[in-house]
Amino acid sequence: MPQPDDSEDKPVRARTMAEIAALAGVAESTVSRALAGSERVSEETRERIRKLVQESGYRINSRARSLRTRRSRTIEVVIGISETNRQHFSDPFFSQIVAAIADALAENDYDLLLSRARPWDDVEGADAIASNRADGVIIIGQGREPEKLAEYAASRRNVVVWGADIPDRSYPVVGSDNLLGGRLVARRLLAQGRRRLVFLGDIRHVEIGLRHRGCMEEMTSAGAAPDQTLTLSMPFDSESAYGATRELFRGGIWHDAVFAASDVLAVAAMQALSDLGVRVPEDVSVIGYDDIALAAYVSPALTTIRQDTVAGGRALVENLLTLLDGGEARDAILPTELIVRRSCGGS
Amino acid sequence: MPQPDDSEDKPVRARTMAEIAALAGVAESTVSRALAGSERVSEETRERIRKLVQESGYRINSRARSLRTRRSRTIEVVIGISETNRQHFSDPFFSQIVAAIADALAENDYDLLLSRARPWDDVEGADAIASNRADGVIIIGQGREPEKLAEYAASRRNVVVWGADIPDRSYPVVGSDNLLGGRLVARRLLAQGRRRLVFLGDIRHVEIGLRHRGCMEEMTSAGAAPDQTLTLSMPFDSESAYGATRELFRGGIWHDAVFAASDVLAVAAMQALSDLGVRVPEDVSVIGYDDIALAAYVSPALTTIRQDTVAGGRALVENLLTLLDGGEARDAILPTELIVRRSCGGS
DNA sequence: AGGCGCATGGCAATCGATTGCGCAAACCCC
DNA sequence: GGGGTTTGCGCAATCGATTGCCATGCGCCT
The missing domain is CATH 3.40.50.2300 (Response regulator)
Known part of the structure; x- marks a missing residue:
């Protein structure tokens, strides 16, 4: 028959600060201060309490703590x-x-x-x-x-x-500087001689709108007729971008560049182009935005604006x-x- | 000079239940019950309190709530x-x-x-x-x-x-059934006549280990010599996979298939192969695991085990x-x- | 020996909401 | 009009930790 044993290795579980306090033979407030590392409690007592906390597997109740402190971290x-x-x-x-x-x-x-x-x-x-x-x-x-x-x-x-x-x-x-981002994209495309752009994305979103505007302004000021640019509005998912791109290029290749508001859209657009036998970048250039991790690993690797x-x-x-x-x-x-x-x- | 105004449209901000209670002329407990939709409070009172809450922009303090209820949702x-x-x-x-x-x-x-x-x-x-x-x-x-x-x-x-x-x-x-997943991959590769496999991933992870084992067992029971299989251990990031794959295939194409423990690794491996001029899937088959959204959109599209x-x-x-x-x-x-x-x- | 100061630690109020229990008013019926 | 039910609400304890303030004990100085 196992004898009752009060040896120290018995792991007493403690659930509240009061229990720790009882174990340590001090007041709750002392435990609180000890755990907070307050100088008001002697190093010795702090250490004793810390040890008790360890052994008993006690965890501060963060709800009570933040109710009192008014901060929840x-x-x-x-x-x-x-x-x-x-x-x-x-x-x-x-x-x-x-x-x-x-x-x-x-x-x-x-x-x-x-x-x-x-x-x-x-x-x-x-x-x-x-x-x-x-x-x-x-x-x-x-x-x-x-x-x-x-x-x-x-x-x-x-x-x-x-x-x-x-x-x-x-x-x-x-x-990021969305306006500048749009400009950079336009400049690059213009430098390549591309002028017939498709923009993919919902320009009602503030940031997307700016990317769009930057790009348009640069194109226009370079003399590209605005009506050569097509803006396709769509939500932020691959399926929409794939579908819209496929639809657009199905009849033939008239546009020579795609600027997508996000890399996810760009990758989907490239897939659609590939499925249609349109070559990237030979026939159509594609540029995205974000520089997600996979951008560098798709094929062809995706040109994009980096957001750190x-x-x-x-x-x-x-x-x-x-x-x-x-x-x-x-x-x-x-x-x-x-x-x-x-x-x-x-x- | 603006006169003091007590009209009802003055938006009184309330921060605690006690304030709502005061506004409504009832006790805190009644407010609590009203907000909880208790039948113990008359519909009329409930409605009045609800309205007050709306107007005053009051929000229950979830810290106090969960301290008391012992649930935080x-x-x-x-x-x-x-x-x-x-x-x-x-x-x-x-x-x-x-x-x-x-x-x-x-x-x-x-x-x-x-x-x-x-x-x-x-x-x-x-x-x-x-x-x-x-x-x-x-x-x-x-x-x-x-x-x-x-x-x-x-x-x-x-x-x-x-x-x-x-x-x-x-x-x-x-x-998912990782063992089966591994088997399915092996079967597919075997059906294609591939026998010289490279496995990418840290098999010390339980799930990865099972994928690996399933694949190996199937290969072995199909008569493929186990020593034709190479297991490259690596963490879960693109860079490692890219580097390891590139290193392995740099000397030439001896292996004819890559099974990566995750799609992220697979995509990176494909990129490495592509950069080396190794053709996928003609020279080497690549299969991943997870079926992340982008798997369908990389080029070539990635074969993979779907995890729903x-x-x-x-x-x-x-x-x-x-x-x-x-x-x-x-x-x-x-x-x-x-x-x-x-x-x-x-x- | 008396007094002062410092180092430690305890008391109790507090944060804001929930809830068991009890009380009062209203309503019913005889 | 009185006794018994409902119905609707309020009282006060409680959840667990924090903290301002006070109390105790000890050492040290004169």
Whole structure:
């Protein structure tokens, strides 16, 4: 018969700070301070408590903690692009930037809450949606209704946005120079002698609109007749781009260049061209936007505008934490660079 | 001079339930019940409170709520694959499945917390890591140390895992049949007359190991000499796969097929082959695993084993919620299917 | 020996919402 | 009009950690 045993190796599970306190023979407040590393508790006591915590597998209850401290060390990330559904989160560009944000947050000991809805879309659902769950919000993309975003952000000092530096915004932004990006694309295509462009993407999205405008302005000022340019509006998915491209080129090759608003669209367009026997880049040049990881690995490799997601994620997080700290955020327009690869005749 | 105005259109901001209660002239408890839709509060009062909540822009403080209710309606998602860093979250496969999980959770009004560390990696950092922040945990991938995962999960009833049905596990799994997947790949390659295979991937990962084993077994039982097969171990990133493939084929084409543990690796391998002037699929067949969105759009289109992320995400969430509800989870081995495309000579 | 100061640690209020229990008003019936 | 039910609400404890302020004990100085 096993005798009751009070030896030290018995692993006592502790669930609350009070239990740890009892174990250590001190008050709850002391445990709290010890765990916070306060100088008010002697090094010796701190060490004893730390050990107890280890052994008992105790974990601070972060809900109670953040109720009291009014901070949760959690940041909410919202993909603002999609109007109809959330699936576009699976676009590699978005997941790359979310990953970058996650890493930057982790370095600062923050957690990342992936939001299921844009906070300014007032849900009519009778319930009051719970909130106060994150200390700050990072919004990816200004979407098609920047006014709503601006209104939402106007009353808060804990919102930063990945997007473009547009007028009337009420929040700090980090992003690439979309106008310049569009220009760079146009210049490259013009240098190649291409003039009959197809633009793929929904220009109602602020950033896409700017890319489009930059490209158009440059084309026009170079003397290309605007009516040689076709703009195909479409959502952010491969299927749409594939279908539209195929439809367009089915009758023959009149256009000689495709500028897609994102790499995902560009890759799908190239596939459509390939399926139709149209050669890239000989017959048609294709340029994308984002420089997702796979861009370099498709065949032909995709020429694209690089958006530095790692730098972007870091800048977003830094700005947000600065804001939360009472400081001022600094907008960051990241270097915007054309990466020339085979799809437009590069090496 | 603006006169003080008490008209009803003055938007009173309320921050706590107590304030709403004061506004409505009832007790806090009544507000709580009203918002919860309790029958204990008259429809009339409920309506009045609802209206007040709307006008005042009040949001329930979810921290206080979940402290009290002991549920947060939040699920933590952990990418268990990477041993060294977290960057692999940007692998399209992982982001697809995270997206699917996010959607399934949203349908059930749960939030998704993206974790920065695997909970069983005991951080030696002196601080007790906060916890109790999610009601349940979804782990993607069993990683290279399934025992640790098993130990972690053994003591809880709120963990589900995307992975393989291996012995000694202590948690429900959802996943594809990796062994069968490997077999299907081998059969296809054998049918094509390919016998000199290269396997790309880290077989220490449980799932990868099974894919590898299935493939090997099938090859061997078909009489292919095992020593004709080369296994290249590597992490989950494009660069490694590109480099290793290039290195291997630089000297000439001896192997006639590549089976990569993931599509990302496969695409990179194809790029390396293409850069070396090796033709796919004429000289070398390439098959991947996952069927990420881009697989159909690379050129040549990638043959691969499809993992249904949408069904998987849904199954994971359903199982987890069932567990949380006190029910029993049902392991789900999803249909495992070879999608034949050009990269192995398909249409 | 008395007094002062510092180092440690405990008390209790607090964060905001939830909920078991009990009370009061209203309504019914006889 | 009185007793018994409903119906609708309020009281107060509770979830677990944090923190301002006070209390205790000890060493040290004069």
